[in-house]
Amino acid sequence: MRHKAIPSIVGFLLLGVALLIGFGIDTGQRGSAQARAAEDELPPNDRLINANARRTIDEGRQIFRFDTFGDEAYWGDTLHLHQAIAGAANGGVGPGVSPKTALAVGLKVDADALPEHLKSQLRAGRVNLDDPATTLALLKLNAVVGVTGLFDSAGNIRSMGVQCALCHSTVDDSFAPGIGKRLDGWANRDLNIGLIVSLAPNLTPIASLLHVDVPTVKTVLNSWGPGRFDAELDKDGKAFRPDGGQAGTLIPPAFGLAGVNLHTWTGFGSVPYWNAYVAVTEMRGSGTFFDARLSDPTQYPVAAASGSWNKRDTQDLVTAKLPALHAYQLALLAPKPPVGSFDAAAAARGKEVFDNQGKCATCHVPPLFTEPGHNLHAPSEIGIDSFQADRSPTHMYRTAPLAGLWTHQKGGFFHDGRFATLRGVVDHYDSFFSLGLRDREKIDLIEYLKSL
Numbered sequence: 001m002r003h004k005a006i007p008s009i010v011g012f013l014l015l016g017v018a019l020l021i022g023f024g025i026d027t028g029q030r031g032s033a034q035a036r037a038a039e040d041e042l043p044p045n046d047r048l049i050n051a052n053a054r055r056t057i058d059e060g061r062q063i064f065r066f067d068t069f070g071d072e073a074y075w076g077d078t079l080h081l082h083q084a085i086a087g088a089a090n091g092g093v094g095p096g097v098s099p100k101t102a103l104a105v106g107l108k109v110d111a112d113a114l115p116e117h118l119k120s121q122l123r124a125g126r127v128n129l130d131d132p133a134t135t136l137a138l139l140k141l142n143a144v145v146g147v148t149g150l151f152d153s154a155g156n157i158r159s160m161g162v163q164c165a166l167c168h169s170t171v172d173d174s175f176a177p178g179i180g181k182r183l184d185g186w187a188n189r190d191l192n193i194g195l196i197v198s199l200a201p202n203l204t205p206i207a208s209l210l211h212v213d214v215p216t217v218k219t220v221l222n223s224w225g226p227g228r229f230d231a232e233l234d235k236d237g238k239a240f241r242p243d244g245g246q247a248g249t250l251i252p253p254a255f256g257l258a259g260v261n262l263h264t265w266t267g268f269g270s271v272p273y274w275n276a277y278v279a280v281t282e283m284r285g286s287g288t289f290f291d292a293r294l295s296d297p298t299q300y301p302v303a304a305a306s307g308s309w310n311k312r313d314t315q316d317l318v319t320a321k322l323p324a325l326h327a328y329q330l331a332l333l334a335p336k337p338p339v340g341s342f343d344a345a346a347a348a349r350g351k352e353v354f355d356n357q358g359k360c361a362t363c364h365v366p367p368l369f370t371e372p373g374h375n376l377h378a379p380s381e382i383g384i385d386s387f388q389a390d391r392s393p394t395h396m397y398r399t400a401p402l403a404g405l406w407t408h409q410k411g412g413f414f415h416d417g418r419f420a421t422l423r424g425v426v427d428h429y430d431s432f433f434s435l436g437l438r439d440r441e442k443i444d445l446i447e448y449l450k451s452l
Contacts, residue, residue, distance in 0.1 A: 053327075060328025063321045064184060065169070068148055068161030069285025070317045076159025079200035082149065085139075086157050087132040093201050096132025102144070103178040106190030106226055110182055111175040113143035119175070145169050145182060162283060164275075164325070167191060167229065168254040185255030185332035189227030189410040194248070197221050209306060210237055224248035227411040231264075231282055232391045235294055235303040241387050249388060249415045256334030256403040259368050260375070265400070265415035266392030267376045272326045279318045281308050287318025293393040334404030334452075341406060342450040350448025353441045358426075359433065360445075369402035369452065383432035388415050402452050422446045 039047060076082045080093075087096015103109075111119070118141075121127045128134055136157055139149030146166025150159040170188045171180035178190075197203075198221040203214045210217065210233070220239040224230065228248035233239060240247050249265055257263065263271045269291075280289035294300045294309035303309045354360040365371055376396040379386040389395050397415070413419045419428060426445055430437045437445070 056324045056327045057331055059321075059324035060326070060331075061184070063325045064164045064328050065145075065182070066142070066148065066163055066165075067321060068163060069279045069283060069287060069321075070161070070315065071279075071283045071285040072148070072150055072159045072161030073286065074284035075161055075200075076150065078202065078205055079197075080202050081197070081200040082157050082160035083201050084199040085132065085149075085160065086136060090133055090136060091156050092132075094199075097135055097199070098132050099127075099129040099134050099138065102135055105192040105195055106188055107147065107178070107196075108145040108169070108171045108188065108190075109138060109175075109179040110143050110145050110171065111180050112182070113141050114175075115141070122176070122179075145171065164254075164278075167193070167251050183335075185253055185329070186335075187227070187251040187253045187408045189251060189408060191251070192224070192226045193229050194221035194224035206234075209234060209302060210239075227251050228417075231278070233302075234281065234306075234308065235300045236391055237302045238391060245416075247387075250408075250411050250417050252400070253334075253404060253408055254329055255332035256401050257332070258330040259372070260370055260401055261373060262375055262394075262398050265398060266389050267394050267396060267398040268392055271329055272322050275322055275325050275329075276318060280311055280313075285318050286313040287316045288312050289318075291393075299393075334401075335407060337406040337451055343447045344451070346444045346447035347451040348448075350441075350444035350446065350451075353437065353445040354448050357437060357441060358429070358435060358445055360429075363399045364402050367403070370399040375399045383428065384414065384418070402449065405452050406450050422449055 039050065042050070083092035084094055085097045086092030087094055090096060099109075114122075118127070135144075136149065138144050139147065139157065139160075140151060140155075142148065146163045146169060148161045148163065149157050150161070152158045165182070165184065167188055168186070169182055169184045170186045170190070171178065172183055174180035198218045203217050207214045207217045216239075220233070223240070223246040225246065225248075227250055228246070229251060230239075230248040233247070238247055252264060257271055261270065263269065263274050268274065268277065273291075276287070276289050277291070279285045280287040289308070289311045291309050294303040297304040300309070354364075363371055363375075363377070375398055376394055377399060378396055379389050382397060384397075386395065389397050409422070411417045413422065413425050419425045423442065423446060426437070426442045429435065430442065
């Protein structure tokens with residue numbers, strides 16, 4: 001009897017182990033072991049490629065989120081923006097910027113950077129969100145997305161810098177409005193960049209560059225509004241449209257760019273081109289940037305005079321970081337819309353309209369949703385004015401990728417938000433191209449756009 005029982009006991013134990021594995025007790029370890037084994041079986045060069053890819057993505061994430069490229073020499077040391085944030089009570093100037101004010105102008109807080117005791121205090125309402133000193137405490141924790149405070153040995157803020165994440169990241173509001181986990185690549189359409197910069201105590205360098213007075217600089221900065229920035233102002237000096245409207249453009253998303261050729265609204269250049277352009281000439285980091293197109297004194301009088309078209313700082317803190325930054329951005333997938341945020345049946349019908357009657361797929365070619373190749377069009381081809389296109393060396397507009405469109409509806413559509421809703425966009429193209437879409441088809445098409 002004992003000998004016959006042994007196989008039964010062994011079988012029972014094996015069954016138990018199998019059940020434990022089936023319920024996921026050992027799934028992670030088994031999966032990791034299988035992954036390591038598969039990696040070890042690769043040829044040496046393939047292993048090097050994989051290791052390089054992982055390392056590059058990690059480096060790019062760090063650069064995107066935390067690297068100032070030395071721009072604190074401009075925002076802090078020159079414009080003294082950190083003093084306006086600190087306020088007079090904390091060694092700065094003016095009333096300071098409290099957390100409530102910071103959140104109101106679109107700055108975001110990374111909840112993962114907050115210690116648990118602070119989270120508990122926030123939940124209990126025991127943190128003074130009206131005190132600029134609290135903002136400084138958040139900066140010390142490196143918790144303000146896209147902003148770095150530099151502090152002296154006594155704990156006083158002495159300068160500040162900004163990162164890519166300031167404009168091209170937000171948070172998921174999982175802790176509170178404006179406080180949550182990072183969402184890299186999302187356009188921060190809440191961020192009032194112009195208003196924030198206008199608080200700087202020393203705006204004279206900007207005024208001198210544009211050959212205007214400081215009150216004029218403040219007027220221009222405050223004209224942009226939330227979610228907008230003018231990346232050409234310091235090149236062509238065009239502060240307003242001919243009709244008197246503001247000249248800033250909406251912050252675009254930085255996700256879903258893998259396979260996309262030209263970047264930004266008017267297709268100045270590729271993603272790495274814009275990384276260098278922004279890091280060196282807009283963020284004012286220390287680096288190298290060259291584009292002879294911007295030396296034209298007729299189209300770009302400010303750039304031609306300042307030499308920003310050929311900027312070569314003694315210390316280059318940008319160029320070596322461009323490959324990893326580019327790789328990380330290309331790894332940022334366009335997020336899928338939440339379940340229930342669109343009518344699935346209508347979206348299925350809308351896809352047919354997109355591919356056929358609406359002729360949308362002619363330019364917004366799936367799955368890139370822009371043209372493979374040279375993805376630019378003349379203003380006359382899409383039925384809008386040429387003001388912003390003519391500020392670009394291309395004099396054209398890029399076919400914007402549509403994946404993740406649901407994340408950046410705030411502020412309107414097209415480069416300047418001229419259409420407040422997707423219905424406005426659809427109506428424009430229906431009229432301009434004489435498509436003859438019925439109302440039901442337009443509704444279905446909009447649901448499809450929301451589903452991308």
